[in-house]
Amino acid sequence: MECISVFDMLKIGIGPSSSHTLGPWRAAERWMQELKAKNRFNKVEQVTVDLYGSLALTGKGHATDYAVLLGLSGADPEQIPVETIDTIIADIKNTNTLHFNNEKKLPFDITQHIIFNRKFLPFHANGMTFSALINGRKYKSTYYSIGGGFVVQEERKVSKANKIIFYCTFPYPISYGDELLKFCKHLELPISGVVLENEKSIREIDSINFELKRIWNTMLECMYTGCHTEGNLPGGLNVRRRAYDMHKNLIGNFEYNNPEEWLQIIRKTEVKFRQILKWVSCFALAVNEVNASLGRVVTAPTNGSAGVIPAVLMYYMVIENHKADFEHIKKFLLVAGEIGSIFKKGATISAAMGGCQAEIGVSSAMAAGALCELLGGTPEQVLVAAEIAMEHHLGLTCDPIGGLVQVPCIERNSMGAIKAINAAELALDTDPNNVKVPLDKVVNTMWKTAKDMNTKYKETSEGGLAISVNMADC
Numbered sequence: 001m002e003c004i005s006v007f008d009m010l011k012i013g014i015g016p017s018s019s020h021t022l023g024p025w026r027a028a029e030r031w032m033q034e035l036k037a038k039n040r041f042n043k044v045e046q047v048t049v050d051l052y053g054s055l056a057l058t059g060k061g062h063a064t065d066y067a068v069l070l071g072l073s074g075a076d077p078e079q080i081p082v083e084t085i086d087t088i089i090a091d092i093k094n095t096n097t098l099h100f101n102n103e104k105k106l107p108f109d110i111t112q113h114i115i116f117n118r119k120f121l122p123f124h125a126n127g128m129t130f131s132a133l134i135n136g137r138k139y140k141s142t143y144y145s146i147g148g149g150f151v152v153q154e155e156r157k158v159s160k161a162n163k164i165i166f167y168c169t170f171p172y173p174i175s176y177g178d179e180l181l182k183f184c185k186h187l188e189l190p191i192s193g194v195v196l197e198n199e200k201s202i203r204e205i206d207s208i209n210f211e212l213k214r215i216w217n218t219m220l221e222c223m224y225t226g227c228h229t230e231g232n233l234p235g236g237l238n239v240r241r242r243a244y245d246m247h248k249n250l251i252g253n254f255e256y257n258n259p260e261e262w263l264q265i266i267r268k269t270e271v272k273f274r275q276i277l278k279w280v281s282c283f284a285l286a287v288n289e290v291n292a293s294l295g296r297v298v299t300a301p302t303n304g305s306a307g308v309i310p311a312v313l314m315y316y317m318v319i320e321n322h323k324a325d326f327e328h329i330k331k332f333l334l335v336a337g338e339i340g341s342i343f344k345k346g347a348t349i350s351a352a353m354g355g356c357q358a359e360i361g362v363s364s365a366m367a368a369g370a371l372c373e374l375l376g377g378t379p380e381q382v383l384v385a386a387e388i389a390m391e392h393h394l395g396l397t398c399d400p401i402g403g404l405v406q407v408p409c410i411e412r413n414s415m416g417a418i419k420a421i422n423a424a425e426l427a428l429d430t431d432p433n434n435v436k437v438p439l440d441k442v443v444n445t446m447w448k449t450a451k452d453m454n455t456k457y458k459e460t461s462e463g464g465l466a467i468s469v470n471m472a473d474c
Contacts, residue, residue: 023145061403226286
């Protein structure tokens with residue numbers, strides 16, 4: 001059984017894409033570790049990276065080549081000062097030199113040593129092969145970025161089935177919603193309680209709390225940054241940041257110096273009914289504008305859908321419960337992570353495999369379920385909320401203009417957040433015994449829909465809006 005922690009679903013990294021940026025970055029790190037384990041690292045004379053399928057088709061817009069370079073340079077996506085990224089890339093381009101893992105210098109021409117191949121590898125749409133030249137021979141390793149920053153190497157025994165084997169050590173292993181509900185009933189715990197028990201089996205409670213606080217702080221800082229940064233996004237579409245103007249109109253003339261003070265100001269602000277949707281949209285847009293500019297975000301479950309969960313959690317804190325504290329944040333993130341893991345196990349969280357339903361749809365379901373528990377929903381109603389949110393994202397395609405995670409991606413986070421709130425409210429007024437479509441059915445349906453979807457609508461920029469809008473006209 002696949003064993004996925006909340007901290008696997010919610011990772012801190014650099015935008016704009018978890019599968020096209022964070023995944024290749026982590027793959028580069030793993031490859032260098034592999035070279036060291038085989039005593040080959042110090043013998044490497046040159047490296048080459050081949051990107052395949054979706055990584056090649058939208059790699060430029062998703063900064064996949066930059067991510068690979070940063071990974072090969074030894075930079076950590078959780079810690080790197082984002083303002084240094086351009087400097088590192090420019091240095092490699094100007095000197096044609098790669099500081100391999102920040103340990104040894106190698107000749108590297110980005111135009112020759114990162115190769116974009118339109119061909120798809122059979123195991124997954126996001127494939128990449130790293131090659132090391134040692135004494136005239138090439139040593140190759142292939143990795144796959146399977147969504148949400150997860151990276152795997154193909155295993156021969158399961159490659160034909162397109163499956164990956166994980167070994168679960170959780171005391172309450174969960175693959176399906178029905179299993180989760182059985183554990184809730186047996187342990188007499190809410191969903192967040194069951195998830196916490198699993199997490200406690202692999203790390204100390206202090207560590208759990210520390211990491212969840214770090215995740216929340218990153219989300220908060222991301223919203224803060226997005227709300228206080230104006231101008232156009234990079235990439236050529238000339239998309240104007242909207243969170244800045246929206247926030248300026250909403251916040252009024254208050255003074256504050258940091259994200260925490262900002263949050264307290266918002267919580268004290270009288271919010272009119274019509275402004276609620278604007279605040280939620282502002283939070284979601286802020287996150288994904290930061291994401292689109294190679295800023296630091298939290299995969300939730302992906303970078304392209306990173307704005308939904310923070311926006312809905314902020315909605316709870318600034319609209320529903322002004323006294324909400326870390327315990328509420330903790331429960332929200334635990335529930336969200338578990339719902340996301342059910343979708344990953346039963347379907348996919350990769351837009352390259354399932355379209356945008358796998359990203360915005362899953363994030364909306366995660367947020368809806370988490371909000372439902374905080375609003376007093378039963379475990380059954382929590383899963384109803386997740387199901388409702390996903391049901392109304394089924395079939396959503398991924399067709400980013402110019403391969404950039406901007407249009408329609410940024411606005412979709414706002415829509416996903418609003419749908420999540422609506423789904424939670426609907427679930428609270430629903431008798432789970434009368435539900436016609438349980439969560440497990442919608443997960444299965446989503447996966448079938450993903451397999452039926454035409455490849456050009458799966459993060460290739462070969463269909464839909466991506467070919468209807470000419471970048472030259474933007």
